[in-house]
Amino acid sequence: MRIDKPLLQVKNLKKYFQTPGGMLHAVDDVSFDLLPGSTLGVVGESGCGKSTMGRAILRLQEPTSGTVLFDGTDVTACSKRELKALREQMQIIFQDPFASIDPRMTVSQTIMEPLIIQHKMDRRDKKGLERKALEIMELVGLAPRLVNSYPHELDGGRRQRIGIGRALVLRPRFIVCDEPVSALDVSIQAQILNLMQDVQKQMGLTYLFITHDLSVVKHFSDEILVMYLGQMVEKCESKRLFAQPMHPYTQALLSAIPVPDPRVRMQKIPLKGELSSPIEPPVGCRFAKRCPYATSACTQKAVLPREIEPGHFVACVRAGEL
Amino acid sequence: MDTILEVKDLVIHYETDDGRVYALNGLDLDLREGETLGLVGETGAGKTTLARGIMGLVPDPPGRIKGGEILYRGTDLLRCSNAEMRHVRGKKIAMIFQDPMTSLNPVTNVGVQIAEAISNHEHLSHRDALVKAREMLEQVGIPAGRAEEYPHQFSGGMKQRVVIAIALACNPDILIADEPTTALDVTIQAQVLDMLRELREKYSMSMLLITHDLGVVAQTCDRVAVIYGGEIVESADVFSLFERHLHPYTQGLLNSIPKLNEDVDRLQPIEGMMPDPTHLPEGCKFCTRCSYATERCRTSHPVMREVASGHSVRCFRYEQEERHEDR
Amino acid sequence: MNETTVGKARSLGADAWYRFKKNRLAVLSLIVLLAMVLVAFSTFVIDWATDSSIYEAKVITQDLRRRLEPPSWEHPFGLDEFGRDMLLRVIWGARYSLFMGMAAVFGATLLGGFLGAISGFYKTADNIIMRLMDILLAVPTILLATAIVAALGTSKINLIIAILISQTPTFARVVRASVLTVKEQEYIEAARAMGASDMRIILRHIIPNSLSPLIVQCTMSVASAILSIASLSFIGLGIQAPMPEWGAMLSNARTYIRDSWHITVIPGAAIMVTILMLNIIGDGLRDALDPRLKN
Numbered sequence: 001m002r003i004d005k006p007l008l009q010v011k012n013l014k015k016y017f018q019t020p021g022g023m024l025h026a027v028d029d030v031s032f033d034l035l036p037g038s039t040l041g042v043v044g045e046s047g048c049g050k051s052t053m054g055r056a057i058l059r060l061q062e063p064t065s066g067t068v069l070f071d072g073t074d075v076t077a078c079s080k081r082e083l084k085a086l087r088e089q090m091q092i093i094f095q096d097p098f099a100s101i102d103p104r105m106t107v108s109q110t111i112m113e114p115l116i117i118q119h120k121m122d123r124r125d126k127k128g129l130e131r132k133a134l135e136i137m138e139l140v141g142l143a144p145r146l147v148n149s150y151p152h153e154l155d156g157g158r159r160q161r162i163g164i165g166r167a168l169v170l171r172p173r174f175i176v177c178d179e180p181v182s183a184l185d186v187s188i189q190a191q192i193l194n195l196m197q198d199v200q201k202q203m204g205l206t207y208l209f210i211t212h213d214l215s216v217v218k219h220f221s222d223e224i225l226v227m228y229l230g231q232m233v234e235k236c237e238s239k240r241l242f243a244q245p246m247h248p249y250t251q252a253l254l255s256a257i258p259v260p261d262p263r264v265r266m267q268k269i270p271l272k273g274e275l276s277s278p279i280e281p282p283v284g285c286r287f288a289k290r291c292p293y294a295t296s297a298c299t300q301k302a303v304l305p306r307e308i309e310p311g312h313f314v315a316c317v318r319a320g321e322l
Numbered sequence: 323m324d325t326i327l328e329v330k331d332l333v334i335h336y337e338t339d340d341g342r343v344y345a346l347n348g349l350d351l352d353l354r355e356g357e358t359l360g361l362v363g364e365t366g367a368g369k370t371t372l373a374r375g376i377m378g379l380v381p382d383p384p385g386r387i388k389g390g391e392i393l394y395r396g397t398d399l400l401r402c403s404n405a406e407m408r409h410v411r412g413k414k415i416a417m418i419f420q421d422p423m424t425s426l427n428p429v430t431n432v433g434v435q436i437a438e439a440i441s442n443h444e445h446l447s448h449r450d451a452l453v454k455a456r457e458m459l460e461q462v463g464i465p466a467g468r469a470e471e472y473p474h475q476f477s478g479g480m481k482q483r484v485v486i487a488i489a490l491a492c493n494p495d496i497l498i499a500d501e502p503t504t505a506l507d508v509t510i511q512a513q514v515l516d517m518l519r520e521l522r523e524k525y526s527m528s529m530l531l532i533t534h535d536l537g538v539v540a541q542t543c544d545r546v547a548v549i550y551g552g553e554i555v556e557s558a559d560v561f562s563l564f565e566r567h568l569h570p571y572t573q574g575l576l577n578s579i580p581k582l583n584e585d586v587d588r589l590q591p592i593e594g595m596m597p598d599p600t601h602l603p604e605g606c607k608f609c610t611r612c613s614y615a616t617e618r619c620r621t622s623h624p625v626m627r628e629v630a631s632g633h634s635v636r637c638f639r640y641e642q643e644e645r646h647e648d649r
Numbered sequence: 650m651n652e653t654t655v656g657k658a659r660s661l662g663a664d665a666w667y668r669f670k671k672n673r674l675a676v677l678s679l680i681v682l683l684a685m686v687l688v689a690f691s692t693f694v695i696d697w698a699t700d701s702s703i704y705e706a707k708v709i710t711q712d713l714r715r716r717l718e719p720p721s722w723e724h725p726f727g728l729d730e731f732g733r734d735m736l737l738r739v740i741w742g743a744r745y746s747l748f749m750g751m752a753a754v755f756g757a758t759l760l761g762g763f764l765g766a767i768s769g770f771y772k773t774a775d776n777i778i779m780r781l782m783d784i785l786l787a788v789p790t791i792l793l794a795t796a797i798v799a800a801l802g803t804s805k806i807n808l809i810i811a812i813l814i815s816q817t818p819t820f821a822r823v824v825r826a827s828v829l830t831v832k833e834q835e836y837i838e839a840a841r842a843m844g845a846s847d848m849r850i851i852l853r854h855i856i857p858n859s860l861s862p863l864i865v866q867c868t869m870s871v872a873s874a875i876l877s878i879a880s881l882s883f884i885g886l887g888i889q890a891p892m893p894e895w896g897a898m899l900s901n902a903r904t905y906i907r908d909s910w911h912i913t914v915i916p917g918a919a920i921m922v923t924i925l926m927l928n929i930i931g932d933g934l935r936d937a938l939d940p941r942l943k944n
Contacts, residue, residue: 258537
């Protein structure tokens with residue numbers, strides 16, 4: 001392990017939404033540290049709160065409670081002005097390359113917009129701006145002739161490159177990647193993942209990589225955090241998680257991935273039922289209802305993550321014995 | 323095994339404002355009795371057009387069926403009248419779509435929706451149809467008591483089960499499943515795929531499973547056909563395809579997915595992107611992205627060659643390997 | 650990267666125009682309407698150049714000896730109940746109908762658009778503004794306009810204000826609906842993630858992306874505004890005699906409907922053609938701007 005100071009420290013982050021049925025616990029008490037230059041993968045099924053968490057960290061959605069320290073600055077306590085300055089260093093890449101880019105702006109306008117908003121460059125300096133846009137376009141693998149194209153003329157892969165370029169143009173240190181490849185075709189996915197890896201090395205970026213695709217996350221991340229109904233159920237180094245998943249949910253999740261090899265027959269761990277509701281969840285382990293190993297101890301009191309072995313956190317009463 | 327559905331040289335184009343979209347360009351496919359055939363391809367390869375073509379649901383305009391045959395037990399579906407097609411659809415060939423959220427009617431309870439599908443083809447009283455609908459729900463793992471509930475009361479996975487119940491209500495011979503699990507989470511996907519497999523065996527149906535997920539194909543299908551640019555580029559049984567993927571596109575697809583059981587530093591993507599379907603390359607459709615492409619690939623169009631028993635590929639690289647004995 | 654898939658850069662607007670051009674009926678309507686606007690505009694020029702002498706002599710001055718004369722070579726549309734040339738009256742009348750309708754709709758677009766954008770973007774303002782609009786919407790448009798004119802008195806400006814106010818709620822609703830949709834788009838969140846201010850988000854992203862339904866609504870509303878002007882004039886609350894407004898002409902002519910068909914049919918036809926053209930153009934624009942029809 002490196003002895004670097006963490007770039008991002010998330011402590012007891014909570015995000016609740018008021019719904020007609022009661023409080024929806026989208027993110028419930030998640031804590032983690034993220035070292036500079038590393039990638040933390042966040043996995044979970046739809047509705048587990050992983051996207052909300054990414055947005056709450058960037059304060060695109062106001063967290064209900066908890067703190068987010070970015071390089072020592074408390075993001076959750078920032079004033080509007082401080083937050084705007086921080087945005088320069090924290091960026092986001094979105095899932096849907098069709099919805100995340102303004103259809104009425106050209107490629108170069110989209111890429112230049114952050115520079116203008118952050119007053120990095122004068123909006124009248126058209127030449128300088130365009131030069132900068134071309135530089136970024138080259139970095140993300142967009143041909144210079146596309147500079148005046150509109151997004152609707154481009155395919156998903158290229159649009160996602162625009163989204164990445166827009167996130168990179170301010171030279172941020174930290175990027176939340178919210179399912180950046182799930183909307184893309186397999187053959188394009190690999191191109192984009194490689195691109196993201198290259199720029200990470202070049203610019204020393206730190207990623208929070210949110211996805212539901214476990215094979216992608218394994219390939220991409222140093223560490224993985226598994227979420228279930230707003231809570232962190234397991235977190236450890238990527239390879240170890242796949243070799244030795246400890247939480248029953250992680251085990252079931254891993255066993256359900258279809259292996260692209262017909263000779264390998266999957267040993268699926270069957271899960272009972274489906275995701276229960278995150279609205280006013282009961283105390284105790286939220287996975288207990290579906291868990292094949294659940295005991296009465298699981299539902300009596302809140303189950304917090306414990307460090308079972310160095311760097312391996314599991315939120316399970318029976319962790320270690322299973 | 324007998325062939326139950328045979329698609330021969332199917333050509334479907336869409337006439338749009340921006341020009342002619344060459345969706346299917348001489349597609350051949352055969353589905354055998356009782357098997358699951360996986361159709362693998364990316365967005366724009368023509369997967370959904372094929373499914374619509376078989377169901378007789380190509381929207382016209384802009385869709386145009388330019389030629390070919392779709393033989394179901396020897397009858398050409400393309401020559402059937404609308405009335406005849408209505409007997410085929412649902413009763414003989416059923417289809418399920420990718421998005422369970424939009425394929426159910428939100429204002430009718432699920433029991434009635436299944437019953438409707440049944441009474442389209444079978445002369446049952448409303449009450450009997452409802453009884454059968456409840457049976458169907460049990461078949462797909464939903465308690466019959468939920469028949470009176472409305473779609474919004476079901477989760478995504480449960481809705482897809484309802485959709486499957488509707489498709490299977492008339493005991494069809496062929497089930498076409500167009501990306502049935504793409505919108506679902508992995509654990510739910512596993513449940514739905516298992517259920518589909520069991521039901522396929524129980525009802526001795528044949529299934530055409532359209533997907534882009536090679537993992538799903540490997541775990542569910544008996545044979546695989548890979549589609550690119552509106553034509554099949556490789557087809558084989560699932561074991562030989564994954565053991566020996568011949569077409570450069572198939573190789574590219576398999577190399578570009580990260581694997582759980584291997585560690586690589588860098589993925590090997592297929593360079594470039596899908597060709598514009600209004601301007602497909604003249605020769606091999608894949609030549610613009612293929613690292614082996616030669617001048618010949620750009621000008622002349624390769625045909626399907628059987629290089630091993632049941633394993634055919636559309637690529638000039640395997641001309642020498644063609645099997646000559648039993649043609 | 651391969652070079653085949655990229656065409657010339659075409660903005661969404663240019664794209665919409667390209668689709669609009671394919672609709673022959675709409676293009677034809679646009680040409681007819683533009684011609685009418687041009688003719689209506691030319692009356693101002695003529696009045697200015699001739700110091701309104703043609704207007705005074707031909708459009709207003711009565712010649713009771715030749716009243717109700719049917720169409721002839723000399724007067725293709727015939728003469729009205731006071732012996733004035735119908736063709737000239739219809740031409741001079743176009744400026745009231747078209748320009749006043751357009752002015753009212755322009756005002757309603759600005760006011761309604763502003764109110765709609767605010768209530769779409771800020772939740773707190775939404776309730777107040779929209780309930781107010783609901784109240785206005787609950788009163789039939791023509792009744793509301795009648796009430797406003799009756800209260801303010803009959804003048805051209807008051808007529809425009811009346812129609813402007815009665816059209817505003819429609820625009821507020823249309824803009825609010827599209828702002829609400831656009832607001833949820835990820836590119837708005839992306840702009841926020843860059844540190845963009847609310848004002849910038851509204852001006853640069855939300856307004857340009859909410860324009861399409863507004864443009865369609867404008868065209869359709871001009872048609873209904875023209876109809877309102879004509880109706881108000883018909884019941885005597887709009888343009889006053891002797892000014893040649895189509896609705897007023899129609900109203901004055903109805904006593905003679907049994908004897909002389911042309912003096913009712915011609916202004917009626919003028920209203921009908923204008924509205925038809927506007928509605929066809931509106932339909933064409935909706936098809937051209939509708940993103941669902943793409944691909």
